[in-house]
Amino acid sequence: MKYTEEHEWLRPEDDLIVVGITEHATTQLGDIVFVELPEVGATVTKDDEIVVIESVKAASDILAPLDGEIVEVNTALADNPALANEDAIGDGWFFKIKPSDPSQMDEYMDEAAYNAMIA
């Protein structure tokens, strides 16, 4: 599992990367009431704003962590945005991306480095 400075977690699953946001992020955002996910099949470039999250407090964007193609999105999360609060690193995942350059994963933090960043 890798982590971005934007509080996304990236979990390899076969040749895909599953992306969500960390428990630290969901705690900071508060109760999440709306999630807008990218379209399946969309080709995205690293740092594109591809997800909108609205908490009771404010809207925020999630950036594409990698270049690639969106191959699956969590429709259960769109129907029940609270999943992101309840199970941030499990059922609250956002999308699965097929990276066009898997080496982009190397620049992200491991768990120890991420925990140090939010400490």
Add this chain to the structure above:
Amino acid sequence: MSDLHQTPLHALHLSLGAKMVAFAGYDMPVQYPMGVLQEHLHTRAKAGLFDVSHMGQVRVTGPDYASVAAALERLIPVDIVDLPENRQRYGFLTNDAGGIRDDLMLANRGDHVFVVVNAACKADDIAYMTVQLPDATVTEITDRALLALQGPAAQAVLSALDPRAADMRFMDVATLTLAGAECWVSRSGYTGEDGYEISVPADQAEVLATALLAHEDVAPIGLGARDSLRLEAGLCLYGHDIDTGTTPADAALGWAIQKVRRTGGARAGGFVGAEVILPALGHAARKRVGLLPQGRAPMREGVPLFASEGATTQIGTITSGGFGPTVGAPVAMGYLPTDLSGTGTTVWGELRGKRLPLTVAAMPFTPANFKR
């Protein structure tokens, strides 16, 4: 941070684990560990305790109530003269253009008028009233905190401390003894729920708040849920939904101007901006309305409104919006041209470059539970 004022309950907020934010020059709790959503739902289900000590508490005195009331009626277009003793009423200070300087609550306290004004406006309000009311004395009460206890359990909780609380009706005012403190209590609030606002001596505020929080039905509630509660209740937030550029007619606040102050009434007009406001009642070109986004995306303050998905001319703006936890969907209010403001009309908001439909809806979005 050091420049921020603290309320008498500041230490209590910190001990309760509140997340603090700067609001109107005060360091205030925006939420507690329960979180905004649950705080909102708790208030509608049981009772919430709010610290609203940042608001201005003002005493206006003069030779007698009648003369103070008559003087205030030159600044505020509501019936103050005939307000019975120990009754409270909503009102606003207006300007020459018919705009709203501030909205407020005022009460007949026998020998004086007790006024509660918005935190961000209080210095201006007091300076303005002091100049405009030369025969009255305008005094800010700085040695009292202000608490709000709101929700269906509020009566049971408060009457356990002083049984007289149960005898009060909506908008009644009384002096009660709560946890040993002499409190000025009104049966009102700003959540759409039954409840009380309690002015308590600052040095007894923490004891009272702690006594109220000891009841199993009472939870501390921050400014975050205060905002979503008042939005669902269709109540205006000064500086957002109303300001110096909106008249009471635009803001659909004509209900607050009693017949006696309107054209044809016994004390018609005679207040600042009357020549603009009175003819506009029922004839305003634009109107504050409730708006329900048809999708799930909240639409917040500043979202521009259009008559159709492709229209190029903006017709209005959302002035408050967010997720309504009790409604279970996004809710908003904003201004629209009167001819497009009918309930059921579809308008379009532009959010992140996309046009999304909203339906004009009656307010409040959740039924009011006042004890009339």
